[in-house]
Amino acid sequence: MPRKILIICVDGLGPEYLELTPTPNLDRMAAAGSFIIGQSVIPSVTNVNNVSLITGAPPRVHGITTNYWLDRETGEEHYMESPDFLRCPTVLQRAQRRGMSTALLTAKQKLLRLLNAGADYSLVAESPDADMIQKVGPPEDIYSPDINHWLFRALRVVLREQDPDIAYCSTTDGMMHKYPPDAEQSHEHIHGLDAILGEIVAENPAREVYLTADHGMSAKSRGLDLEKLLGAAGIAARAIPIIKDRYVAHHQNLGGAAYVYLDDHRLLGDAVGALEAARGIESVYPRSEAAAQFELLAERIGDLFVLGDAATVFGEFATAEAEVNVRSHGSRHESAVPILAYNSPLTPTYRTNFDLVAASDRRD
Ligand SMILES: [Zn+2]
Structure with missing residues (x-):
């Protein structure tokens, strides 16, 4: 049977968000699998880290060094949002070449575009199709507290209906920008994600789950x-x-x-x-x-x-x-991130968030 893999990037999930909110499902997965506080890539920003996660490589290899780039040669400035800037294949592309089915889910459109190479199926919470709206209800505004809960509910549907061999899901960090870890709103946000993740794991008991963050806050x-x-x-x-x-x-x-x-x-x-x-x-x-x-x-x-x-x-x-x-975020002080592997057949030797994902891609 092919491996079934789920990779989740909870955007902005610094370790203190997990310390201050009860997360029974994540705790159970950590106890049964492995859990460490490791390192994100520095600069601790979203695109750089998401691309490291989805390629399993550092920026030296994948080429995404910033959200915004001043090209010295031409004097032009670019948002680094185009997949044309990527210099190596994504785990989804590599999986596809091995005959595996793939899915990509993100909260934001621009991240979907950057990461989309190799996705057989893709979904963005910012503008989902009518079919998913019918199944999960209409998503809230991209800045609402519920957008990530909506994304996880949609992920649950995708896993149930399509059962992709490998799925990558990345949330958005609006809530962490807005609320500190001890705020009631943060508790609701994190607790809600943990609850839906518990349902996903219950429905997919054999699926390997790798969860980490792109940076803290x-x-x-x-x-x-x-x-x-x-x-x-x-x-x-x-x-x-x-x-x-x-x-x-x-x-x-x-x-x-x-x-x-x-x-x-x-x-x-x-x-x-x-x-x-x-x-x-x-x-x-x-x-x-x-x-x-x-x-x-x-x-x-x-x-x-x-x-x-x-x-x-x-x-x-x-x-x-x-x-x-x-x-x-962006500095060394937001580079501590949780790294969780559950159902992984591999011995954990993780130090950075993208080691985790590189491991999910190995064939041994
Ligand atoms: Zn982020």
Whole structure:
């Protein structure tokens, strides 16, 4: 019998969300399988990590290094939403080649588009077809608390009716951007996901289930405008917040990691010095160092990779430093993620979230 595999990315599920909400089904799966707190890819942002999950590879291999990319060669800026940017096949494509059936479910349309290669069946909660609406009811707005519950209910239907050999399901992190782990709304959100997952597992007792997150989420109080900060030191540069997103409702393009592109590369040392001296900046890596340390693709990152401390986000502000009050991610401080494997025939040797998915893809 072919393996039946389900991979779930719960967007923004930092470990503290699981600590503060009772999740009897996940607990049972963890006890019967394996569970660790491991690492996401850094920058701890959605697209980079989802692509690592669906390819089982680091950004150096798959090529997605950011949500938003300034191409040095052409001077053009792109949202990295097109599958054309991917440089290796997805687990769905590899499964398809082995004759397995595949399904992809996401909350957001743009993520579906990025991950869709190799999906025999795909569904997006943002705009589902009439058939699924009839079965699960109409989905709420993409920013509603129920969108992920709707997605899990749709997943349950897809598994029941189509029984794909491998299914990848990715939620959205709107609730985590909005509510801390101890909020009543977070309890309802997490508890609801756990309950539907319990039903899915009960209906698919032999299916391997791999569940992890793309990143966590922290409260941020300091905003830094890196262009203004460098400008004050006489250094002209472009700073691209890696989290930059068309969906600005939640993080307002404020994230804990940025790529900096210098107008004059000879000022690299001065720029590193100016950034390292600023309050709120935790580390600054020149391109080649960043690429080596975080397994990034050097030609698709800035001259500098800048990581904020736990309380700091980068973006555009009226002054170099500003007060903010947002929940966001992108830095090292949102890189701890739960990694759960249930019914897996493989010995767990997981460290990063995508190790888990790479394991699901192995044939031994
Ligand atoms: Zn995310």
